[in-house]
Amino acid sequence: MLAELLQFLVSGLTVGAVYALVALGFTLIYNASDVVNFAQGEFVMLGGMVTVFAFAAGVPLPLAASLAILAAVGVGLLLHRLAIEPARGASAVTLIIITIGASIFLRGIAQIVFDKRFHQLPAFSGADPILVAGAAILPQSFWVLGGALLVFAGLWLFFERTLLGKAVLATAANRLAAKLVGVDTSFVLALSFGVSAAIGAFAGILITPITLTSFDVGTLLALKGFAAAMLGGMGSPLGAVVGGLLLGLLESFAAGTISSAYKDAVAFLVILGVLFVMPQGLFGRRSVERV
């Protein structure tokens, strides 16, 4: 029984860590711009696919992974420069549709540049599961969790300890005020796209040895990441992390104990339940209506 629960826990945390990373990407861009970037899943896809193809072409894995992150960051910056920046001042919903268009576009390009098949990547440190209290844990799960932890810690340091991080926070809190005190909000926005893309690609690289990848893995991840971000409270990095992990755990425990056919339904019902009690998500900013 304990082994079983531990198995669900590890499964949930591993998948949840990826949701959390996607949700973090959503949150960073949202804070800088109010844009919900539905192309966030495509960064994850790029991370996995570029690594797979570079690795297959004989590039050593660490280098292939770095290439993938660079490629994703490049795409993220281009997305900001060519699609978001020209539409500056448009309504949030217009910007969201632009990111949906971007997501379709990136998927379309990926199916040409790469192919339409699934691909795998060897696990970073072997595929032999480690037995912990009767639960079989893949070494790659530790990579995913450790990698996610690294990103969370890095972001925390960035926000808490650097001037640039403060500038990003200031922009998130009040764009106009940040601009008035001399923050280059346009740069902050570009930075958010770059960092979000890097985080997404990083998640894609870590998870591919477990989940495989293809040109269209992004859609579902974006969906789950978005739900996780909402559960945690849009705009809160802590919320994104908690929301992602919680969503992963909900799915795995629902699949293992309630119904595998309706595990996503269980997860969504819990999200709805949370939102009815806390309409701003778990860690969202609760604001009194200012009139």
Next chain:
Amino acid sequence: MNAALPPRGAPLLRAEGIGISFGGLRALDGVGFEARAGEVLAVIGPNGAGKTTLFNIVTGLYRAGSGRILLDGANVTEAPPHHLAAAGLSRTFQNLQVFFRMTALENVMAGRHLREGSGLLADLFRLPRTRRDNEATRQAAMALLDWVGLADKAEIPAGSLPYGALKRLEIARAMATDPRVLMLDEPAAGCNPVETEEIDHLIAEVAARGVAVVLIEHDMKLVMRISRHVVVLNQGRLLAAGTPAEVRNNPAVIAAYLGTHGAAEASRGSARDNARGSARDDARGSARDDPRGDAHA
């Protein structure tokens, strides 16, 4: 007007012992007022005194932590805003809440919502009832736009109207509900003297129609000129209440809010002839810009 006061009627709107806290901060504590038909009641006080919060509680947007609100004798403390509106309570906002996507006319037409009874089905299928409603609403709204001097701007999207016009548009929209109590949150804030004077007129007319007007205003001249009764808030508490003259001379009010300069302004404002003539020159002398007044915020 101050010289020969007509007898006062029964209070139409009564707030008693209103209190509310935001995250441990006591924003309002035991505040109350009475508004009577045909009178203007001014609520004044430095920024952060809790004036708008009081309005938000009375109009049902916030739920009071304590106290009760009586509208025409009925307890409406827990009533949602749209019920209060139906009971005859209407308001404007300090931070404009104009319907920016609509034209000026549509803004006021929306204000006639309570006077329209066509129902959803009639609206969907454009039954005669809806057409009659539309026509009646349009006429009433045009009349109100005309009253506030915006008839020629009827078809202009509200988003492209100048600030002063929007202030008047909000008053027209609030009046479109045929209110018995009209609550105005800084109706003249940010307006130039000419616009302020226009609004001054409008308020006087509203009161003359028998509506109880409750007013938050920083422009002390305006306050002193048109209000029958003044309530002064400071840091969430009632500091003083009384006629403009009483309040103006209340030492506590002077110390906390008006300052000597403000008191001088207020006395000038109450001298009606003087105020009309010199409003333009003295625009910058209003309490809003008084450094001492702001210091209390």
Next chain:
Amino acid sequence: MSLISVFRRGLLGLGTAALIAAPAMAQQGQPIRIGAVLSVTGPASFLGDPEDKTLRLYVNRINAAGGVNGRPLQLIVYDDGGDANRARTFATRLVEDDRVVAMVGGTTTGTTMAMRPVFEDARIPFISLAGGIEIIEPVAPFTFKTPHTDRMACEKIFADIRARGLTRVGMISGTDGFGQSMRGQCQRVAGPAGITIVADEQYGPRDSDMTPQLTRIRNTAGVEAIVNAGFGQGPAIVTRGYAQLGIRLPLYQSHGVASAQFIELATPAAAEGVRLPAAALLVAEQLPENDPQRRILIDYKTTFEREFNQPVSTFGGHAYDGLMILVEAMRRANSTDGTRLRDAIRATRGFVGTGGVVNMSATDHMGLDLSAFKMVEIRGGAFRLIGN
């Protein structure tokens, strides 16, 4: 190309001009138009992509060899992305606008069933590449199919399980059309086959971890074998999870993973010992020299793999079979008339394809029996034919 001209081409009937897969050639006669609506993208692209590639490749080869009845073939392919509504629209387009004489395609049972009425109404032969038994049962006059049905897959698997002396099965199925259809058929034939399904778990086609479901199956009392109904990457993840949890029960996959790519995705170590029913294509080289299919299979396999540099799958093979059955029928009928073509397809006897030897009739629009299915086991990273 401006958007307007795209619209004009797409909407004013000129669109087909750009879709011709046939190379320009000096042959007499108008080209024979053959349509295909395939799920080249979307959740079933695992199936649709090799089908698309196969059809294009072989139409070119047939044309290079002189076409059919002295006329070149013209292939018109539309991608429905796995969406039944889009498939239906493209089917109408093929019939009404492109005026095709026959259709090879329909990657999934869902898209096939949505398109079937269009071709039935137009009396145009429609050879589907999907597995669902409802496509041909009851028989619709103009609708055929080339792959084995999922019912056959279940029967084959259950027979093998029984042969091992086991009866209690835990099922894990994808919630995609393929998985659900096969799950339903397996439930139907389990009783008659002497099998009891004691666990029934499911996973989304895009799920990334199936260990919770597998843990549940493992902990179900009395499970003796596990059957995974699904296609795409799901079964590969199931197989990995099965290995991760160290489950020792026999694991059966379906014909929905019948491609060397499955072994690669699941990793050879995890896939070791997995059995599945599949067309003989996967084990072409292991067939006896005198097997009638051997030559055809090896020929298709080498042709496809040389052209596209990716492992062959039985799905592309189904497209090959469909195209060849159609072409043979055209030659026999020497006509492109819908009803005559249909009669000729129905008269297919002893056609040797990648899926088996096909014998159609008025009551059997598939023409395959269980013998066409081979039980294979993955050993040492390759498919091995096991005793038939």
Next chain:
Amino acid sequence: MDAKADAAVLSAAARPRLSARWATLLVLAVVIATIPWFFPSGFYFRVAALVWVTALAAVGLQILMGQAGQVSLGHAGFVGIGAYAMALGPKYLGLDVLLCLPLGAALAGVIAFLVGRPILKLKGHYLAVATLGFGMLVTMVLVSEVGITGGPDGIRVPRAEILGWRIRGSETFYWIAGGALLIGTWIALNLQDSPSGRALAALHDSEVAARTIGIDVAAYKLRAFVIAAVYGAVAGGLLALMNGFVTPDAAGFIASVEYVTMVVIGGLASVPGAVVGAALLVLLPQALTVFHDYEHAVLGLLIMLFMIFLRVGIVPGLAALLRRRA
């Protein structure tokens, strides 16, 4: 008040609105009535009928999103409910399939009424995720309850008959769908210019102000949600009838996103915009098949370009451009 001047202002104010409403309907009616002249084959009837049906669902969403300002990422869920009613009603309840069209719409309305109450308390992105959850639940039931719904492979919808005459053929459906869209557009335009429509527009702009002028914001949001659901279900029912078949894709997340895209790309504020957006998103994939492998890339690119250069949507954007030119 000068009565004469007042009347002049009134009539000036009244005239353009009235004509704009009828002009929109007239243009739509003329387009529906005349384009079949240019159809070279029956396929075009099918595609055009699909445009009208899709547009009907989009117009419904425009009421919710454009008029009331409430996002829904679950609109296709209601389309699916309407579509499956056409298959399940005849199969399990022995109902005539035509009767299932209003029944499906009513069912969608009731479901919207029930789920709308709690869901519509949420705002913005939180509302988006809640509606998304609703759409996913509908899809999940359709996919998982194989025994009832036919599962992911879908289910057959019987052909409709009126007095022994079987409704079939793309051309027939073209006129049915065109007629339905015309009625749907008429209703949406009616709503926009009515007390209820003004209430929706008011709460869209400022919920606070709407409440203080007496609008029961929660009730009006719910009404818009129910109306949108009914539109979606009718469109879904017609789609099912037209296809003779329905799969869970009709209710899926991708379909929901497509409806939102249609409404936004056509112009959130505009009823005809929803029709134009629907036309674009139905026709583009048909036109883009010429690009084969590049189809999706071009589609994505076009969506981005439209939104960057006509950020308020096609219909309002072009109208503004024309006005500037004039």
